Amino acid sequence: MNTVIENNNLDAKILPFGESAILIEFGKGIDPMIHGKVKMFTENLDLSPLPGMIEYVSAFSSVTIFYDPVKVRKMCQESPEGKSLLTFEILAAMVREKLGKLEHDADYTPRIVEIPVCYGEEFGPDLQYVAEYNKLTVDEVIHIHSHGEYLVYMIGFAPGFPYLGGMSECIATPRRQSPRMSIPAGSVGIAGMQTGVYPIATPGGWQLIGNTPVELFRPLDNPPTLLQSGDRIRFYPISRREYEEYKGGRS
């Protein structure tokens, strides 16, 4: 026996979620450690999906797998005890087995994605406010925002919209009192302790500090989004001319 006790704590809570989904909770809270487990597990699911699996959605600290119960039952008919088990129980056992094997795996290597941002001007109508609110200059806000490294905890709310962690508290700013009816695609904003980028035009109450010429949602590509759960991103400032060149060069 190996005397070293492996304790990567891949222990997870496995819960039913209706008759067609199963929820795997790796912990509670927004924490890069917990999210690392989420990422490890989903990378494994990409390589070897569960029988009858339709797709999965990963979140801050959990993964939800959607499946077709009829297919699961069909694919698991061989097991003699399979008949009396719920498909949830069949899948839960498989998930547990997967997690057991995963404990010996190494951590994943995150992708680094750099996103150019034209800060201020008409792109960032709230940049001045964010500076004033935090008793900083506009340049300081830009410096702080573009020198952080952010973790994409999950994609949701809109296609390609990243829930980012890792923003400096020094530039945290509450949401606007009255939300805007429409925020243009590419807008970079701050809401409380969060920063994010809007892939498509939507209404919203975020403080807008800039805009990126990069398309975050590309429905005709696969994958259809620039960012994925587990990515690490950095913002870097560009001038208005660079912004327009980028936009022009693309079209």
Next chain:
Amino acid sequence: MSIKVLTPGLLTSIQDLGRYGYQKYGVIVSGGMDAYSLRLANLLVGNEEGEAVIEMTLMGPSLLLEEDLLLAITGGDLSPAINGQPVPQGRPVLVRKGSVLKFGALKSGCRSYLAVRGGFDIPEVMGSKSTYLRAGIGGYQGRALLQGDILPLGLACPLPFAESLVRAMGSSSFAFPPWYVGRSYVLQKSQEYRVRVIPNSQFSLFSPDSRKQFFQEPFQVTTQSDRMGYRLSGVSLQLTEPLEMISEAVALGTIQVPPDGNPIILMADRQTVGGYPKIAQVAGVDISTLAQIKPGSKIRFEEISLGEAEELYAAREADIQRINITIQLQLAGTAT
């Protein structure tokens, strides 16, 4: 081969069974609200069950059929008529070129589905023809249908069955066979609709009163309900103690409860993740029922076990298999 939209109706869009595999990128599933009726409509014209169809809501469109067409209408009854004559639902109907298919008063249900043989010749986006209204992709130009739209139809080999209907049609503008899919699944008008649910693992976080009231009290489907979700009003459901929730995935039929205590049932156009506590999950087989319940109606939740929900799901799939076989049999033969 096309269909021209003369009047678009209230919310008429192209939908199939939805866009799967992209939720992890924040791309919603979309698809027909009443997937059961959508599948039946396709089977009735010999399509694959997941082909794109026209979904209409409460008030249907008026359509000019620019080609001889085999079509089928299922789901809620919006009084469909061809050139002014009522046309039956749940059957394949052969319609003569130049006819106008007009939907009228809502008689039952909420949403109706129109499938045409060969489906619609529109590009798939991320593996689906469903319209994703908010992102403006899929379907017909990523939006609900408008007056003057011309919907191109897909090609399909002609069925001998349809040819026999041509002979039967004579001088009239449409013809149909003497068989149909039972309407037992179609919602009968009721004071209160029963919706079967499985309690969520967060059910116990709700106060004992709320847990009781959830099953004892009726809830009304409000007019703020749409393809994204059914917003309910009734007793206000409360947690035992305030809770900091972290967003996680939601599912079709998830019943989440925002701080105001009014539950929301998430439907086809739901977001992929949500941060509200979840009290229960609607059984898969009752989603189609729910899709046919119109705003203003009352529903009452009934608890079932996970095992029961799974059995119901399997039984429904087996039913569809049977219907598929019998329809295939009918379509393989001739109608006369």
Next chain:
Amino acid sequence: MLTFDEIKEVIRMVEQSSIQHFELEQENSKIVISKAGIHKVQTGSHEGLEVPKAVWAAGESEQRLAKEIPDVQAEPLHTIVSPTVGTFYMASEPGADPFVKAGEEVESNAIVCVLEAMKLFNEVVAGVKGTIVERLVNDGDFIEYGQPLFLVKPKL
């Protein structure tokens, strides 16, 4: 997946139809029903059971296309026989009025009942103009192909 009884039912449905060859593919099985060959050998026995199916053309509800069933025995009463296998229902849905009652006069294109076979409902028409004399089966009965359903006194 189909049960053994359901497969038998499918075979019978193919038998009674004009279909010569029917293939059904499901996820991990395939059913092939072919009448090739049999058609030539058997010339007599099944022909007698040929029951016409009707097709409805819109706008002709008063003169729906239905062939008259040949009255083999030339008796004064006409027998409406089942064109298919299935469960007999006298009404379109539970609790609704029956399509026809004894003593009622019907047109030849009147729907007298529906037969449900594997979730599909088949409408059966009177085939002759006349008065319904008697219903020979009960609501919910499983009906064989060619089984007598109603007796009708034809009106000349």
